[in-house]
Amino acid sequence: MNPRAMNSEMLLEVLDLRKHFPVARRLLGGAGSRKMVRAVDGVSFSLRRGETLALVGESGCGKSTLGRCILRLLEPTQGEIRFRGEDITHAPAGRLRELRRRIQIIFQDPYASLNPRMTIGQILREPLDIYNEGPSAQRSRMVTDLLSRVGLAPRYSHTYPHQLSGGQRQRVGIAAALALEPELIVADEPVSALDLSVQAQILNLLARLQQEYGLSFLLISHDLGVVRHFSDRVAVMYLGRIVEMAPTEELFVNPRHPYTQALLASIPQPDPRLRADPLPLAGEPPSPLDPPAGCHFHPRCPHAMPRCREHSPPHYDVAAGHYASCFLLDQTPAAAAAGGIPG
Amino acid sequence: MRTLLEVRNLTTEFATDGRRARVVDHVTFDLRAGEILGLVGESGCGKSTTGFSLLRLLPSNADIVEGEVWLDGEDLLRKSDEEMRRIRGSRIAMVFQDPMTSLDPSFPVGDQLAEVLEEHRGMGRPEALEEAARLLRSVGISSPEARLRAYPHEFSGGMRQRIVIAITLACDPQVLVADEPTTALDVTIQAQTLRLFRTLNTERRHTGILLITHDLGVIAQLCHRVAVMYAGEIVEMGDVEAIFTRPAHPYTQALLASIPARARGRGALPAIEGTVPNPMAYPSGCRFHPRCPKVFADCPQLRPQPVQLSPGHTAACLLYGR
């Protein structure tokens, strides 16, 4: 999205993050260990100021959980989150309060993300009141200012959410996220629930705001078209882990992980002349309750090898800023001899 | 190809708060055997309501106020409720959007399949169960005999959607209406389901499929012909290639231009200003005129009629005549 992000300050660093949810203990068989849902199972990445990093994956991959851990709406089980160099993984309530100003969220469902019993003005004003932003008398003006930043007229201040269309509600959600002047916004499927024509409007709005305010985005999405248009880098997630990470164009042009390849091949292209009929990926996305051993993807992988069942592949570098976790990329002589196809 | 379904001037209105909203307005199209016709548009355009109107599955506050739906020479709108009940499921069937709620959670899937077979094809239970297993296999569910006894909650979303498709196919209907069949599914599962539709279409040349969706990618990959809806009307209709490569109606053009996947470069997406109109208060004249980049003086005054641009390709826009 903007080349100056390349050398800007490191805003967010996530190191081997894990979030496990305990599942209810079985009643009988007391010696049985507690089952865990490993929603996020060892994720590491970094994000620079002004950059947009996309997390893509299907249901159960853990991208939403990861987003909430970063917002500290959930507390991580293991690992580290550093914001501007400070370890915020287990930050106490007081510190969290301050952090909330810096990291905000936009939700997917415009119909459920605004309190139906509050007016738009009240919703936008609330964070200003909580944090005592500016003198109280100014706050109404700050609210209308926020509304205009997202392209809504001041009169919407007095309306209720149900009087607004989905696209307008999403604009309000964006305005609410901007109220405290954050540096990082976690956008959880920000346009998935919107019509195509409105999607374009909202994406343009987000791009403009990013330019104006130097915002960084962590974009969580399953829609690869949106991701390609809007993000600088992409991390592909599968069952709690990042299987491939690359600059956006690089990922789309040169995907190396079999899952990424399958994902890209699955997208129905909006061009009837490009009608392929590749064999789609077999099977279902597995449940995070019972992940397969070794490489999580091996049961569905068309190139699975024996070692994939036993070991979890590490990151293999493909190009600058591009890595994938797949044994196919193991270039060591032993692996080549065993039949791993380099590249 | 034989014409199976002829829809003429279908008009459906909803009554709310004492006023009427014309959600489907004089919709006219044909569906031929072996064809997949895509009905595409954004929310509020009336495409789903059109689908429901064909099966006469409308809620109590909705009425079909005008039109004819000819299925193989019989007007479905003139049928009694009892007759319609016999036709629904056997000659014209529907796949709904949400596979989670389309199946009855209290009964094993085998029973739900068998019920349709017993009801519409007069089979006995053992015969019906055999056929049910065969149907499950045909939609790609392995070990179907064992899975007959399983309950819906034991299947994932993608598999449930296949079971629903199997149920609709049970009576070999002439027309299959699919309302957003893959919207609720993950991308890789969507690909599997789309492939299933393609296979079904190849195998059952006597069936016509009406595919209702907002997803232009799905349309491009599956459909032979496309009808674009806006504000209750079909604004453009034609072969899928014509629609995607030579879109004539400004709405179709704008819609295609706003797809992120088709955007060139990273600049701002060409977005359509404004929002979809409220069915209770459609704009005068051409309903798209307040948002149209090519609007001119006549547009708010005159209601455009479909104009033939080339064989099989029509557009309702004053740019091409009245």
Place this chain on the structure above:
Amino acid sequence: MMAASGDVVSIEAPHRRRSSLRRSAAMSAGLVIAAALVFAATFAPYIAPADPTSMDFQAPFHPPNRAHPFGTDNFGRDVLSRVLFGYRTSLLVGTGSVALSLVGGIPLGLLAGYLGGAVDHLIMRPMDALIAFPAILLTVALAGVLGTSTFVLMIVIAVVYLPIMVRTMRAAVLAVRAEPFVEGARARGASNLRLALRHVLPNAIDPVLIQASILMGIAILIEATLSFLGLGTQPPNPSLGLMLADGRDIMRDAPWVVVFPGLAIMLAVLSFNLTADGLRDVLDPKADRI
């Protein structure tokens, strides 16, 4: 207020916030009758043709006539007046018990639902125990212990109904607490207190209000039942239930002595139930789904 036009990918039928004419007719009828009863009860001293306790031994067992539109009972008391004053008791008990159960139920349900964990257990286990008792049995037992009077009856009914209120509130709170807008407010700095009171409570209160209107009808019925059994309102205070009890023996000869109180009870319960039904339809946030 204009209905929002959708540009969200979802079912398209125009959003309906009001139910169809058919259903709101029921609520209107219920409200009108209930309002009329409340009016009658409130202004009973002014509109009753006679003093409900004044006995006229010259005129016992008079069938309905101009002087006594509902007739007179065995003591020559005007039945209409007694019915009107009986309504006072009924509505007093109803309103009092509903108010008490709300005062107890809302905070308890909110705490249990919002905080969860140990607090939830602490509150809900006693509620589960209470719910296990059949209502009438519990009211009779409590009345036996606490004595018999209108006031006690109010407390007893509130206690019996408290678990339902708490459960209803808790369930609604659990549902609302998971909504994205609550998460959003939390992400923008709202404290737990603010989230609970400003965001969760107002959106969870609807089912509780519906329960409250249902409770009104039930409370009136319970009052009548217990008074009929001699465990509720004591004579000479007027009560519809007492009138039924008194009139039992003379039903065959002077049916109006029980018919009118009986109809009155039915009318009261019916009107509040209709109001509750209508309230449920109006407050139901789900638009009609095809």
